[in-house]
Amino acid sequence: MEATTLIESFRVDGKVAVVTGAGSGIGRASALALAGAGAAVVCADINEETAAATAEQIVAAGGTGEGVALDVSVRGDVDALAERVLAERGGIHVWCNIAGIMVEGPFLEAREDDLDRILSVNLKGVFFGCQAAGRVMVTQAEGGSIINASSAAADAPSPNIVSYAICKAGVVQMTKSLAIEVGKKGVRVNAVAPGFVLTGMTGRYFVRPDGTVDEEMQEAVIGPMRKFTPLRKIGEPEDIAAAVLYLASDAARFMTGQVIRPNGGVAMV
Numbered sequence: 001m002e003a004t005t006l007i008e009s010f011r012v013d014g015k016v017a018v019v020t021g022a023g024s025g026i027g028r029a030s031a032l033a034l035a036g037a038g039a040a041v042v043c044a045d046i047n048e049e050t051a052a053a054t055a056e057q058i059v060a061a062g063g064t065g066e067g068v069a070l071d072v073s074v075r076g077d078v079d080a081l082a083e084r085v086l087a088e089r090g091g092i093h094v095w096c097n098i099a100g101i102m103v104e105g106p107f108l109e110a111r112e113d114d115l116d117r118i119l120s121v122n123l124k125g126v127f128f129g130c131q132a133a134g135r136v137m138v139t140q141a142e143g144g145s146i147i148n149a150s151s152a153a154a155d156a157p158s159p160n161i162v163s164y165a166i167c168k169a170g171v172v173q174m175t176k177s178l179a180i181e182v183g184k185k186g187v188r189v190n191a192v193a194p195g196f197v198l199t200g201m202t203g204r205y206f207v208r209p210d211g212t213v214d215e216e217m218q219e220a221v222i223g224p225m226r227k228f229t230p231l232r233k234i235g236e237p238e239d240i241a242a243a244v245l246y247l248a249s250d251a252a253r254f255m256t257g258q259v260i261r262p263n264g265g266v267a268m269v
């Protein structure tokens with residue numbers, strides 16, 4: 001649907017969106033935001049139950065959502081999902097590569113299998129998603145929008161996350177390089193680079209195995225982050241979803257090859 005006012009151009013009515021990592025955190029908030037703004041959202045996650053839970057929440061709120069199990073590191077499965085969504089829904093207008101994992105530890109002790117694991121999800125998974133979505137989008141008259149999850153770790157180096165930072169920097173360069181190739185076909189490719197956001201990924205520092213929160217530990221982790229963030233706060237998944245929604249929408253129709261940084265100001269590039 002063609003927007004008639006600027007504010008309407010932030011809506012995504014009639015668009016079909018695929019969100020990976022939609023079972024938790026930023027992916028989940030992004031799926032909910034896109035659905036709330038009018039898109040039909042395919043919620044993909046390696047965790048089938050949490051993907052289904054996000055889709056159920058969308059449907060309960062009156063939107064259109066579907067949960068699917070997907071391991072983004074398996075190229076054939078990513079391609080098959082794109083082909084199925086195209087066949088069943090008639091197009092793919094938004095594809096968000098949000099799924100990601102963390103591998104942490106001193107660089108000098110890093111193991112090859114851990115390196116392979118993080119590369120396969122955080123870098124190859126984004127590559128496969130961009131390729132599967134891009135192949136569909138270049139054939140559509142209306143083009144499309146691909147949104148990749150990078151990180152402030154690509155801007156501001158931190159210790160013990162070298163392999164993660166490599167992936168997130170690679171995502172930035174993938175985003176820019178692909179944007180050059182597909183721009184003439186009306187396909188936009190952008191990235192979000194969040195700062196510290198409270199999610200399953202970051203909760204590992206203070207969420208106990210039984211799911212309860214060690215509040216003292218939580219404050220020990222978050223307190224310094226807050227102190228060194230210009231806005232003096234840490235992020236919520238919705239802070240990132242807002243950027244995802246903008247990039248997905250026609251309001252961002254002149255944006256490609258860009259990195260949006262909802263990070264409270266921790267990195268200013």
Ligand SMILES: NC(=O)c1ccc[n+]([C@@H]2O[C@H](COP(=O)([O-])OP(=O)(O)OC[C@H]3O[C@@H](n4cnc5c(N)ncnc54)[C@H](O)[C@@H]3O)[C@@H](O)[C@H]2O)c1
Pocket residue numbers: 020021022023024025026027044045046047050070071072073098099100101121125149150151152153193194195196197198199200201202
């Ligand atoms: N939380 C932060 O502070 C932060 C900061 C910067 C960037 N990011 C990035 O944002 C993205 C989302 O992170 P989050 O914080 O919401 O984490 P999260 O752990 O809450 O969610 C990640 C989701 O990805 C899914 N996933 C993991 N491996 C997968 C695979 N192989 N295939 C499909 N799904 C898979 C998980 O099941 C989970 O639902 C990640 O790419 C992460 O690197 C997070």
